[in-house]
Amino acid sequence: MTDRVSADQIRRYRVRAQQLDRSPDPRRAATDAVVLDAGVQDTGPDGALWALALRGVPVSAGAWPDDLALAWSVRGAPHAYRRADLPAVQRALRPYSDADAGKRIYDAAKPLRAAGLRPVDALARVARTMHAVVDEPTAKGALSTRMTAELDQPYLRWCRPCGATHMFEMPFRLGALHAGLELEPGTSPPVLRRSPGFPPGQVGAVDRGEDGPGPADDAAHDLVRGVLHLLGPATSRDVAAFLDAPVADVKRRWPVDAAPVEVDGAAASVLADDLPALLGPGARDDGRVVRLLGPYDLFLQARDRHVLVPDPARATALWPVLGRPGAVLADGEVVGTWRPRARGRRLALELDPWVPWDATLERTVAEQHERLAAFRGADPA
Secondary structure, three states: OOEEEOHHHHHHHHHHHOOOOOOOOOOOOOOOOHHHHOOEEOOOOOHHHHHHHOOOOOOOOOOOOOOEEEEEOHHHOEEEEEHHHHHHHHHHOOOOOHHHHHHHOHHHHHHHHHOOOOHHHHHHHHHHHHHHHOOOOEEHHHHHHHHHHHOOHHHEEEEOOOOEEEEOHHHHHHHHHHOOEEEOOOOOOOEEEEOOOOOHHHOOOOOOOOOOOOOHHHHHHOHHHHHHHHOOOEOHHHHHHHHOOOHHHHHHOOOOOEEEEEEOOEEEEEEHHHHHHHHOOOOOHHHOOEEEEOOOOHHHHOOOHHHHOOOHHHHHHHOOOOOOOEEEEEOOEEEEEEEEEEEOOEEEEEEEEOOOOOHHHHHHHHHHHHHHHHHHOOEEO
């Protein structure tokens, strides 16, 4: 018999699986967060470091730990990883197939195929060329100019906003990690540099060959398993949408230990080892978890948005096309949105409660406001 799970159980499970219920502990290492296995997106004013701070990691804005690295990875967005894990992350993020590579590089796939080039081979050439060009820290614009000079027409396009010919954006971004490059934190425009200790033999190694799981040390970074663990239960379409991968490729890599569950009458899956935690009741008011999630926190990256926010109007407010707010999370439920309003050293919050907040919740949100201000080195307004 397939277990039925509610949206409330799913949200509470994800809070625990992502360690959002942990209190700050100065004894923890900067690398002590399970979400680093999947990568922590570094988008927005607080980015990856605030996401880690919310999971009890002792970090603060502008003080990037030496043992964390920043790289363009999933969906071409910058993500934080443990620097020691980058070789395993690169292996795990190699395209699952040629079709997958074509989907990941978006509009670049058509002219490359028209020129008789497989997307996997094109991505490998981009990576090898990038590695050769970046022999010292190089700003994105300078690297783009060099890459345009090194590559021929199928790799290039006319960019109307820039008024210039340069590489397609997604092969440029995705090729960087496969080139053994990382981003220098806090640089804008981004500066790329070679990642120390990245194995030379992995530079440009993009084609997986036989489709299947990678080496044992890559298992923690396998994103099909990662999504099922951190954002489960999920369907193959949910996972494919998160990865920008073809559904067929995700289905071929579906874990043998995935357990079926029923969510609102629809089939989904979670890793079998996670089923007891999913079916458990979870902690309530005595261990109340209230967090100011950043706009691109992993908790908000799930593709089953109706599970997080059932009301369509509120979902539109939380995930607009441009200018996303953060989410106020209370006991696994999104109860409003927040936006920072900084004035010098003072940080105010613009809050939009979706439900009536009792005095306890108001006080706890105020405490989280103080926590965010301290993270930024500011005073709460």
